[in-house]
Amino acid sequence: MSSPMPLLSKSMTDSWRSTLGWAAGLCGAILLYLPLYPSIGGGTQMQQMINALPAEMTKALNYEQIATGPGYVQATVFGLYGYLLMTIATVAWGAAAVAGDEEAGQLELTLAHGVTRAQVVFERALGIALRILVLSILVFVLVMALNGPSQLQIDAGKLAGTMALFAGLALLSGTTALLVGALTGRKAYALGAGAGIAVLGYLFNALGKQSNSTEWLLNLSPYHWAYGNSPLLNGVEISAAWGLPAISACLVLAAVVALRNRDVGN
Amino acid sequence: MSTEVTSIESDLAVVDVRGLRKSFGRREVLHGIDFSVPAGSVFGVIGPNGAGKTTTMRCLLDIIRPSGGSIRVLGRDPRTAGPALRRRIGYLPGELFLEGRVTGRRMLEHYAAISGPVRPGRIEELAERLDLDLGRHARKLSKGNKQKLGLIQAFMHEPELLVLDEPTSGLDPLVQQEFLAMVREAQAAGTTVFLSSHMLSEIQQAADEVAILRDGNIVTVSTVDALRESAVRTVRFTAAESPSDVHAALSMVPGIRDVSFQEISPAQPLGPGFAVEVSAKLEGAGVGSLVRALARLDLVELVIEEADLEESVLTLYEAVPVETTIINTPARRSIRKVRSHV
Numbered sequence: 001m002s003s004p005m006p007l008l009s010k011s012m013t014d015s016w017r018s019t020l021g022w023a024a025g026l027c028g029a030i031l032l033y034l035p036l037y038p039s040i041g042g043g044t045q046m047q048q049m050i051n052a053l054p055a056e057m058t059k060a061l062n063y064e065q066i067a068t069g070p071g072y073v074q075a076t077v078f079g080l081y082g083y084l085l086m087t088i089a090t091v092a093w094g095a096a097a098v099a100g101d102e103e104a105g106q107l108e109l110t111l112a113h114g115v116t117r118a119q120v121v122f123e124r125a126l127g128i129a130l131r132i133l134v135l136s137i138l139v140f141v142l143v144m145a146l147n148g149p150s151q152l153q154i155d156a157g158k159l160a161g162t163m164a165l166f167a168g169l170a171l172l173s174g175t176t177a178l179l180v181g182a183l184t185g186r187k188a189y190a191l192g193a194g195a196g197i198a199v200l201g202y203l204f205n206a207l208g209k210q211s212n213s214t215e216w217l218l219n220l221s222p223y224h225w226a227y228g229n230s231p232l233l234n235g236v237e238i239s240a241a242w243g244l245p246a247i248s249a250c251l252v253l254a255a256v257v258a259l260r261n262r263d264v265g266n
Numbered sequence: 267m268s269t270e271v272t273s274i275e276s277d278l279a280v281v282d283v284r285g286l287r288k289s290f291g292r293r294e295v296l297h298g299i300d301f302s303v304p305a306g307s308v309f310g311v312i313g314p315n316g317a318g319k320t321t322t323m324r325c326l327l328d329i330i331r332p333s334g335g336s337i338r339v340l341g342r343d344p345r346t347a348g349p350a351l352r353r354r355i356g357y358l359p360g361e362l363f364l365e366g367r368v369t370g371r372r373m374l375e376h377y378a379a380i381s382g383p384v385r386p387g388r389i390e391e392l393a394e395r396l397d398l399d400l401g402r403h404a405r406k407l408s409k410g411n412k413q414k415l416g417l418i419q420a421f422m423h424e425p426e427l428l429v430l431d432e433p434t435s436g437l438d439p440l441v442q443q444e445f446l447a448m449v450r451e452a453q454a455a456g457t458t459v460f461l462s463s464h465m466l467s468e469i470q471q472a473a474d475e476v477a478i479l480r481d482g483n484i485v486t487v488s489t490v491d492a493l494r495e496s497a498v499r500t501v502r503f504t505a506a507e508s509p510s511d512v513h514a515a516l517s518m519v520p521g522i523r524d525v526s527f528q529e530i531s532p533a534q535p536l537g538p539g540f541a542v543e544v545s546a547k548l549e550g551a552g553v554g555s556l557v558r559a560l561a562r563l564d565l566v567e568l569v570i571e572e573a574d575l576e577e578s579v580l581t582l583y584e585a586v587p588v589e590t591t592i593i594n595t596p597a598r599r600s601i602r603k604v605r606s607h608v
Contacts (some may be wrong), residue, residue: 003379006376006379006380007380010376010379014365014367014368104363104365105359105361105362105363106363106364106365108324108329108359109357109359109362109363109364109377109419110380111327111328111329112327112329112352112355112357112359113349113352113353113357113377113380113381114349114350114352114353114380114381114382115349115380116348116349119349263290263324263329263330263331264329264330265324265329265330
């Protein structure tokens with residue numbers, strides 16, 4: 001009862017079911033894709049097929065290095081299915097944290113108790129971060145477990161670094177949804193903003209890689225900040241690993257300011 | 267620092283509201299209201315839906331922020347006093363939305379964790395009084411049972427001030443009586459209670475003072491006794507007199523109106539001569555002069571009904587200068603509708 005962070009522990013106990021669901025989804029994606037690598041990704045057949053594809057498509061799908069173990073995991077898990085699942089999960093959590101709670105009419109009663117608005121935003125943001133951490137650790141453990149059997153030849157250190165980027169991207173989408181929810185009180189806007197960051201990041205990365213004239217788009221793509229250097233192959237750029245959480249922290253601070261300065265519930 | 271200077275009167279007030287204005291966009295819903303709730307009293311605010319009751323209460327809890335005016339709650343400004351002030355308040359929102367996926371007990375434990383300390387056994391004690399099963403999930407509870415959960419979370423930490431927005435909504439009459447008992451006990455223990463309703467009957471039984479709010483203005487603040495004094499009573503009597511004699515006698519009574527006569531045929535066994543059945547309305551404190559006037563008549567039967575406060579409130583609604591009849595009509599209609607439920 002005397003939890004030091006009552007809203008955080010509430011947010012964790014309320015969300016364990018949904019966290020479990022997303023964990024199952026991530027497990028499914030990983031268990032489906034990684035064991036296939038030795039038969040399709042590792043063979044010369046796969047490389048031939050990739051070579052036959054239009055170069056633009058290969059770039060857009062991040063398939064340039066798909067014939068290597070790290071490239072395959074990067075393109076399938078971190079770059080696509082894992083990214084998709086994590087984005088949906090965190091955007092939903094971020095939108096629910098303030099806007100969803102407010103639209104459901106429950107934020108009013110919480111705020112009428114002995115908590116500050118800053119506390120509500122911080123503890124719920126922390127709850128989202130913890131859940132992202134749990135899911136990221138799960139992905140790390142699963143990929144490491146399949147590393148040998150699937151002949152992926154992934155370096156544990158580089159995987160850990162990539163996990164940080166994977167988590168950072170998810171956190172960015174989640175905190176964007178949180179901020180827009182805190183600003184507007186509308187769940188739909190929050191979902192749109194969080195998903196928008198993720199989708200635009202992906203699109204800008206795909207388009208930016210197409211030609212020199214569109215290259216500038218890469219600078220606007222969080223997806224490219226994180227994965228542009230193929231971290232699972234080449235190691236992580238520290239600036240990206242710290243940059244994403246730092247931006248998320250700023251978004252959370254902005255959410256606190258936004259929520260503190262408006263009426264709730266109308 | 268002139269705002270820190272408070273009169274002796276407002277020092278004793280647990281809630282002190284001066285010139286409170288609130289606009290949502292360009293629509294102003296509170297037009298500068300003043301009232302103060304004395305410590306230890308039960309203060310009711312009544313008015314039709316949309317009058318501004320909920321807006322006023324949300325301002326007290328810092329859920330929404332005033333556009334103008336000043337608010338003091340337990341001597342502090344809710345805008346700056348923070349969680350420490352809200353821990354001293356128990357709040358029941360007008361529209362209660364509870365999350366459905368946890369049991370009532372878990373939900374109350376959470377609210378206990380973010381409000382003032384709750385004495386062990388207190389939650390069970392309140393649940394037993396209100397006859398609520400805490401082991402059920404909130405989504406499976408009826409509206410009335412959800413309202414009980416809302417009441418328990420407001421009462422459980424024994425706050426200094428209770429702010430209850432439409433507290434009896436959805437409760438059956440037996441539980442309403444239990445609720446009134448809880449309010450009286452809280453008051454006896456020194457709690458100040460600020461409650462709203464569009465039903466006068468519950469304010470009438472619980473409140474010492476009543477503010478009547480309409481379209482964002484306070485029409486009047488009055489004690490329930492004063493309201494009762496100004497209230498309208500229905501008078502019915504049968505007298506073995508001629509209508510003109512009865513009329514002459516009643517014409518001396520101040521506040522009598524709507525007099526109607528019905529002559530009873532002499533064939534009925536009322537003795538010799540005329541008999542009339544009379545019904546009338548008596549407004550104000552004229553019971554004494556009515557009785558004196560009636561004493562001169564040969565009365566067969568007399569009934570003076572208890573004052574109907576709803577009717578007197580209706581009079582107050584109507585007494586206000588009305589900008590347009592369109593505004594006035596919904597107010598009256600909602601009151602009438604409530605009466606038909608009671």
